[in-house]
Amino acid sequence: MEKLDFLYFVGIDVSKQTFDVAILNDGNTKSFVFDNTQKGVKAFLRLLKNQHISLNNTLICMEHTGVYGNLLITKLVEVKANFCVEMSLRIVRSLGIQRGKTDKLDAIRLAQYALKHSKEMELYRPLPDVLKQVKILIKTREQLVNFKADLNKHPNEVKLFDPELGKLALKQVKKTSKCLDNEIKRIESELHALILSDEKLNKTVGLVTSVTGIGVMTALYFIIFTNFFTRYKEAKQLACYCGVVPFEHTSGSSVQKRSRVHHIANKTMKKHLHMCALSAVRHDPELKLYYERKANEGKNKMLVLNNVRNKLVLRVCAVVKRQKPYRKRVA
Known part of the structure; x- marks a missing residue:
């Protein structure tokens, strides 16, 4: 991170329906709760403005919570805020022994973590839109591949001990397995089209796959x-x-x-x-x-x-x- 002297440190604990905010300044902490919606995110930014807290001298820290944090992250990127999305395990281990756990307390601990590690934390870099699309497609493909493996597991096990029953079980899942194969191929075609549509992505994939053993998915x-x-x-x-x-x-x-x-x-x-x-x-x-x-x-x-x-x-x-x-x- 660029070495900046931040005056305010904000910890945000995100859950599905709400997010807790703790603002730390000169040893004083203020806590707030907002709805995890577009209105809630706008209310949070409006609060910072009303409190005369400039985004330029504020460091915001939040845990990686998957899709729950997407609304907040998107808006913070839009307003060019200084914020980090950290691994929860790294935060927990850096704070030592902690007693008690609430959303409000977690937000305060995130603010304290930001204050303590501000010089070594890396600011969040958003993924390009093409990578966001690729990420969704390969995640869906992975789920389908795993589901197909689970679907075929039972017939294969039955076949080992009773071939006739194994054939019956295999017959029941054959059509579903074929549909899954078609869906996996369709997703792979979409991935291929996405790769070709972006020059940087296409070139990088070509470089990485030039290493013997590395495939497109890897x-x-x-x-x-x-x-x-x-x-x-x-x-x-x-x-x-x-x-x-x-x-x-x-x-x-x-x-x-x-x-x-x-x-x-x-x-x-x-x-x-x-x-x-x-x-x-x-x-x-x-x-x-x-x-x-x-x-x-x-x-x-x-x-x-x-x-x-x-x-x-x-x-x-x-x-x-x-x-x-x-x-x-x-x-």
Whole structure:
């Protein structure tokens, strides 16, 4: 964040129907409640104006609450407010031991968090409209894929123990499964059309998919979660976010555990990168040779695969930074 001297710190706790506001200034805190509607958001901004609180010297902090915060975020972007949307886990852990929980108290804690961490927080950067549309489409596609897998799970299990009943169960879900396939294909066609309609998106997808093993869906997840690769400073930060960087676990001479990845990570990216790594060790000569060499040395295969996932993230960051497609090297 640009180092600004803020006079006011506002914490906003958003729920489905209302949002609580806490305004912190010189140790004094004022609390308010507004409806989570267009009128409520306008009333909040009108309150700031009536209290002579300028948006230029005010830092607003709120938790990421999905669609519940969309009305407020959209309006704050429109009026060019300084605000951050933070992970709830980061906020909770930074405040230490806390007793009691109410919406009013959470808003106050958000304001205190903003005051304490104002110099290191990153201001919110809205996703471009094309990425918002892509995000909705791939989320819908993911739900349909998961639903289809759940739908076919029961017939496949029944078939193992009673083939005749398995056929009957499969017959019942066959039409629904076919409809789901058609819907998934339709969404993929819309995604393809969206990609082609935006020059920046089309070019970035092309760069990312030039890395052997990375598919279109994984490329889109990369672009959405990083907002066109702008939400990190170093490639290792993105790799850590994807959960593929091992951390050392030692303490003195008694605790000497092996390095392992941290459980706090983007599980969606980690899952997709795992499938990409499996594809890469089959189709990329360099990574295939690396995987086989490490496996023959007795290394744990999952550990080697995680190293491949890490290499894929670094390659993706490299091609985006250089704006040149990846060139496969012969091992």
